[in-house]
Amino acid sequence: MNDDIRRHYERYPYPRYPLLASVRPCDTYALNLDSLYARFNGVLPPAAARRILLAGCGSFSPYPTSVANPGVPITALDLSRANLRRARLHALLHGRFGIGWERGDILDPAAASGEYGFIDCFGVLHHLEEPLAGLRALERRLAPGGILRIMVYARGARRGAESIRKALRLLGVKDVPAVKRLLRRADRDSRFGSYVSDAPELSFESGIADALLHPRARTYRIDELMALVGESSLRPLLFAHRGALPDVPAEVERLRQLAAGGDDEPNFVLYLGRETAGGCGLAPDASLMLNPALRSCVGRLRIARDVIPPRLGRPNPPLGFGEKRFLRRFVRPVPVAALSTVERERVGPFLDALFLVPFR
Structure with missing residues (x-):
């Protein structure tokens, strides 16, 4: 059946964004490896984990992921040559290099071998005949402390x-x-x-x-998704779909209530971790750094506010002149011990939004 899916994407590469469509670096902040790894482990990724896998990359995601992670090796894996060709052309047209292109199946142990600090598998598992086999195949590729982002169709949304x-x-x-x-x-x-x-x-x-003629597309209730995740050793870390609560159990319960009331849930976006150590928060021995994807945005000290679209499910704090000036302080890491009481309170919304990241 994977042959049917491969043929589908050979004929209809997806998503088919215009090749000249560009993204701002700040729009890619939720794909930055250093920030994700530090948020959930309290440390920056070791050298062995400084690799990214796009598992079922489609025809676009290698470009924004590369924008978010300059200098980090990225492997773009997909069943479809047509998807890979278009993704590669899009990346090259925007000057993005350092991406390895590989045609293959995530279920094949020989494909995209090695371990990765961040794996993005967005909109793929629900197209597999055996989603659990796919999830376990990704789990085996995660380095200790590694982060996996998945998106699967929700029953209500579909x-x-x-x-x-x-x-x-x-x-x-x-x-x-x-x-x-x-x-x-x-x-x-x-x-x-x-x-x-x-x-x-x-x-x-x-x-x-993709929406109406795909050879296979299954949908999930939230309890079905959590049962799938429970069959692995991966830990649910954070939901990132529209309206998501920051606490995982609270968000699971909210989604249950939505379904029980007949309301449509959003498609589920979830970050999972393998042996993650947990964040360090504002520990006295920690430091705070600016999410690297925001450096160019923060560097523009214009009066007009910048609004960065939410990627973690909740609205982001708008960045005006004062906010940017404050965040510029963290382009180089700042010890938590050096912050005043007022500054500690001020960093809270930026930590929640992944704009600032604590690490030891």
Whole structure:
């Protein structure tokens, strides 16, 4: 069945962003290896863990991940040559190098060998015949203290898409041109029409194919996801989807309540860790550093505020002149012991947002 998935992405590379589409370094802050490793381990990654794996990289993610981690070796792994070709071209057009390109299956132990400090597997596990086998394969590639980010479809978030997928299968619709003909004829007040109006990915062919014609796409309730994670030795660290609470058990309960009330959950984004030691907080012997992905943003001391889109599920503090001036102090690490009481209080929101990171 992996052959079916490979053929799907050979025909429809995904996501198909314009090749000239760029990202600001500050928009990639939640992909920075040093910041993630330090947040969950209290130390910066050792040399052996300074590697990143994009497990099912698609046609875009190597570019922003490289922007977030200059100088860090990145392995981009994907089943599809078409995805890899487009991802490589996008990266090269924006001057991003130091990325290794590998066609292969995450279930193959010979693919993307070695250990990694950060693995990103965004929107992949729900397409596998055996998601647990995929999760365990990623777990084996994590270095001690390593961080894994996963995204899987939530049952509620995919309710509309799955009902349409089922209808298309019953109608025998198997190709994008046929779906596009149905889209043009859809009554705006129908379930199909309502979904189309709220789904921007249906404006392009690869988006239609990924949303409605993928060979395999399973969905999860939150307890099903936590049971899947529980079959591994990985530790849930932080949910990062829209509206997520910072405490994992509290967020699990919130998602249960959403589902019980008939409300749609967001697709689940979760950071997991292998043998993570835990963060050090504002310990007296710790230091604080600025997330490296924010250096260029903080360096622009303009009066207008910068708003960085949230990547951890919660709104970010806006960065005006005063906030940037304060954060510039941490371009080089600052000992916690050197902070005043007022400064300790001020750093709180920036720590929550991953803008500042404590480490020993």
